[in-house]
Each structure stands twice: as structure tokens, then as C-alpha cells.
Amino acid sequence: METIWFLLLATALAAYVILDGFDLGVGLLSPWLAKTDAEKRQLYRSVGPVWDGNEVWLLASGGTMFLAFPKLLATGLSGFYLPIMLVLWLLLLRALSIELRHQLDDPMWTAVWDALFFVSSLLLVVLFGAALGNVLRGVAFDEQGRFFAPLWTTFLPEPPVGALDWFTLVIALEATIAIAQHGALWLEWRTDAEVSRRAGQLASRLFWAALAGAGVATLLSLSVQPRLLEGLSARPWVLACALPVSALLLVPFLRRRGQQRAAFLASCVHIGGLLFAAALSLYPWLLPATHAGAGLTITSAKAADYSLRVGLYWWLPALLLVLVCQRFVYGQLPAKFSIDDDVPH
């Protein structure tokens, strides 16, 4: 039962990273992709209708974690107190920049929100990437099964660990590259004219960085957290996840054939595959420790069986409902957010 919830939680989180990922990617590329005000508005239009729905997956993941693994939510969120607060503030500023920018037509007003949109998107991706790095590396649990991670200590991935060290920052860098490419592919597909062309150029350049990043991140993770290797040798079929990860290789191929939609979807599969590979090699750990013997597993963190069982009865139908709703909204979007549709406020 807890294994099912482990997979559902991984699914919700992967949905968040894939969906909010592309609008975060749009944000962190925005200074390079949109030069004129009309292009900037085109950029915002391409994420405006969907970012909120995408971000709901973060809340849904939080709710799912609360329901199924309350000790993980309690220990993890309180242990990473400061980074979480930073994330909350950045989410707030980013939401404001998307929703308030178009409310006033004034160059100083829009300049502030453009800058915030870029900075908050970039820092969020870095922090989310570092969060993944922390989960892979493990944290320093005390005797009572708690931890409190400072933002940084010695920047080394060994006790006493902080949230940011060279390992988690490398993972954050890889996340930034992957998400930037993801956002560029979305824009190449769903916009036209200069923005789409520039996005395509950037996507070509980012491909090699993403490829190198995925390789480096995998090797470093295996060396920093030996439990990942144990997990892999116990369950060699996890390597099957390397297949979706390799969807990345299809991206340049599909783009050359002009199949921009397929290229974006390949990037979705790639990112989802990376997350699932990480999750499955952690399994059954939810949050390992930097030293042996401690940490949270799906068994030690799970809620009572009744909760898990009854939760399934409504969670799965709710998931269907969500998919229908989101499918409907995405269906309402124009095929391309054209620069010609621009309506100045």
C-alpha cells in the first residue's frame, strides 16, 4: 500500500516538475527570448492561462505527502525551514509578476515585474534542484529522528551538511539546464516569429549542456549517496528508467524534422524519467540520512493503513477529474500564441 502511495507521490511531483517546469523555464529564459514589449507580452501570454493550474500540482503533491507520509512532511518541511520559506516568497513574487504585469501599461512598472519574473523563476529552479540534491545526498538526522538544515555550512556534502553544498548546487545547475531547455521547447512550439526562432536556437545550444548535465549528475549522485547504488543493484530493472531519460536524445532529431510538439513531449518524458529514476533508486527511502541507520523510509513515515486505503478511493477518481479539467483548459489555448494577437492594455 505504501509503495502505491510512493508511486502516486512521485507521479504528482513529476507532474509538477514537467508542467510548472516549462513555465519556470520560460521565466528564466525571458531576458534572452523577448526583446520588445510585444514579444514580452507574447511570452507572458504563453504561460498566463496555465501557470496557476500547473502550480496546483505542487500543492497537490504537498497534500498527498501529508496524507500518505505525514512524518516526511513534518520532518522534511521543518528541517528545511529556511529554504522552504525562500521558496514560498519566490513563488509569491513570481505569481505577482505574471498576474500584475499586464495590469498597468507603464514601462517602469513592467520593467520591475520582468526582472522579478526572471529572478524568481531562476532562483526557484535552483532551489528545487538543490532540494532534489538534498534528498539524494541525505540529511543529518538526530536521535529523535529530526534534523534542521541550515542554508549552508561548509559547502561540502559531508556532516555537518547544509541545504546548499557543491553537490546540491551541481544538481541545481543540471536542473536549471534541463528546465531551461524544457521552457525553450515549449516556446518554440507554442509561439511564432522571433520568440519561437530564438527559443529554437537556445534549445539547440542547451541540448549538449543537458546531455552532459544528466550524465554528471547521475555519476555524482551515485558517488555521494552509496544507498542509491545499493538500490540499483537490488533492483537492476530501475535501469529501465534510463530509457525515458534517453528521450532527451530524440529532441534534436525531432526538432530537425520540424516536430516541435513531439520534441517538447520528449523533453517531458526525459524530465519525468529522471525523477522516476531518482525516486526508484531511493526506494524504499523517502529521505535518507548522511550516516547509516537513520532516515525516513516509506514504512516509517507512512500514515495508518486505513488512511492509505480510503485515500486511494478518492485520490484516483480525483486524478481523473484533474486530468479532464486540465486537458480541457489546454484544449482552449490557441495552437500558437502569435505575436499578431497582441492587444496592448
Added chain:
Amino acid sequence: MDTLAAHRLQFAFTITYHYLFPQLTMGLACLIFLLKTRAYYWSDEASNRAAQFCLRIFGLSFVMGVVTGIPMEFQFGTNWARFSAMSGGIIGQTLAMEGMFAFFLESSFLYLLLYAEGRIGPRLHYLSSALLFIGTWLSGFFIVCTNAWMQHPVGYRVATDGTLELTSITALLTNPWAWVEYLHTMNGALITGCFTMSALGAFYVLRGRTSDAARRMLALGVTVGALATISAAFPTGDLQARLVAKHQPIGFAAMEGHFRTEDGAGLTLIGQPNMETETLDNPLVVPNMLSLLTFQRWNARVLGLGEYPKRDWPDNVPLLYYAYHIMAGLGSLFIALMALSAFLLWRRQLLGARPVLWALLLAVPLPFVANTAGWMTAELGRQPWIIHGVLRTNQGYSAHVSGGNVLFSLLGFMGLYSLLSLLFVLLLTRIIAQGPAEHSVAMDH
């Protein structure tokens, strides 16, 4: 500041600020749906223009609600880790339901409602307003249901490791406290919506910008407002008070400022609790009324705070007492103002009654105060428990997150929320200055 106080202050500050927006959006969502209903079935263009205008205010408030709401969900884990670890299997259900059912509905349909009227056509637009209404009110239900479980825990047992286990999801969702609290809470939100809408209508009339859309807003706000202000006192407020009297007698005595047991207890209207002498200073009391209202008997015995050990008293009796009396006092004022306005509307004299229109305009902050005071009554009255009768607040917080770290984040929230307030007022003033469209236009991008 000690660590527990820092955690409590941060939650109190962020939730109080956050709830200023959902009470408005939940109230407006219902009223916008009513406007759209009239526009759709009676082909009333003015109602549609009023709805379009209110949707702009709704959209802005909704953004504020979303950005201040996300921190709330996370603070369960960051600041109240022991409480969350202990009860996550139970309240995680309702919180996850909110995310999966309500948030997705809201986020999906708000955009269509705000920006796609021309593209999707009147039928789908009307349907979107219904779904948005359902989404916001569902969201309210799951949150109130979570709170109701903390006020009156049901359907659980204590496991061997000390955590709490859900034993019945039906009991959790049909908690009698949840339904009464939900009705009273949504009633309060509706009042905020009605006062906001009628204040906007009154503003345009007083300004000499009387349009059909402004008339529709005034009429709907006052009509629904008259009903909602009455039902806030009776039946929903009355039911809520009886539940509190029955299940939280200590909190009940404290909010009434009732220190000593009495047969035929009086209802305090005004007075200042004096915690040294445990009496009320300068009391103004209606004799026997508390016994009558609570137990429907003239001479019923109402137990005073003195009957209970001090360690079980709410830790801030005066604030609880004031919160309750502010809510009840404002509630009475609302009934008078809305009843008078509705009467004038019925006699077709409201548009000319300038003093009443002024009162409607200036009253707009008061329902926000009343709703806040109502929630403070609920939350302070639950103290010293975080889960009533089960877990004390001083056992539920994240003790390993130091006061200094919490103060850092609290100050950060205060700074950001000050910025939010400025932005909200700036943009809201602009929307109000523009006002509803004079002629029919399809709102589209």
C-alpha cells in the same frame, strides 16, 4: 520572544492576512454566479456588465488569495511539525482533497471566466462561473472541515506510537461541527461579498455615475445582504454558539466574559475583562439572556470560568472576549443596515437615500473585521489546545526550529505582505475608478 510564541504569531499573522481575500472571493463568486444567471436566462446585459466588473475585482483578490494561501499549506509542516506528524493521516485527507478537487477547478475556470468570454461564448462562460463558484466553496469546505476536526475531533483513535489514526472518513466529513462551522463561515463570506458589492454600487450612485450595472450591484448586494446578515445570527450563529457551549464550555465562558457560575446568567454587551479580579469592569448586562439563548430556559445554570482549572483556560481570555463581542456587535449592526437598505430598495427609495448609501459605502471594511474577529473567536477559544482535548498547542509546534529562524521568516512575511497591500490598493483603486462598462463589450484578450 519565546519559540512557541514566534510560531503562533507567524501563523496568526499569515492566516489573518490571507483570509481577508478568500472571504471576499468566496462571497463574490456566489454573487457573480447570481449575476451571470440573470444575464444568461433573462438576457440582461446590465447584469453581465456588472458581473464582468466584479470579475475584475475577483481576479485581483483571487491572485492575492492564492499567493498568501500557498504559505498556509506549507506552514503545517514547517512550523507545526509535531502536530502534522501526529495527525497528518487525518487532516492530510481533507487538505489533499482541497488541492485535488477545489484548486484545480478554480485554477482551470478562472482564466476562461476572466479572459475568454468572447471566445467561448455565453453558455460556456456561464457554466464557468458556476464551476468557479463550486470550486471556491468546495475549497472553503475542506479547510473548514480540517479546522472542525481540530475543534471537535471525531473518527480517530490513538495508535500505539502515540500518533492519531483515522478510523472513519465518513465521520471526518460528516463531523457535525464541520457543517455548522461551514454554514456560518460561508455565511460570513457572503456578507463580505454583499457589503463589497453594495458599497461599489453606492459609490457610483453617490458619484453621479448611476448606470444599470451599478444599480444591479446595489440591488443584489442589498437583497442577498439582508438575508445573509440575518442568517449569520440565526440560525447559523446560534447553532455555532450552542455547539461551543456544549463541547467547549471553557472557551464559551471565556468568550462571554462569564467568570462565575450563575443561575439565569446575563448576556454581557459591553465591559472589560479584568484578569486580576476575574470580573468585568464597567459591565452592561442584559439579565437572564445568556441562559435563555444558550439553554432556552430563563433560569438555566451557566458554568463560569472559575469552575475550571486555570491550565485549561484559553491563554488570552480578554482578546477572545473582545473578538467575540466585536463579531456579534458588528453582526447586529449589519442586520440593521441591510434591513433598512432592503426596505428602501423595496420601496424604490434607496437610490435617493444618500445617508444610507454613504453608510453602505463606509461600512465596507466592517465585514472583514467581523469575519476576522469570528475566526479569532474560534481559534483563541480552542486554546490551550491545538486539537481540542487531545493535543496542547505547546506540544504541537516545531520545537527544533528556533525562535530566531521563525522571527526571520515572520519579518519577511510582514514585509512582503505590506508590499502586497500597497499593490492591491493601487490596482483596486484603478479598477474602481474605471468602473463597469457603460455599453456591452465582450471581455476578451
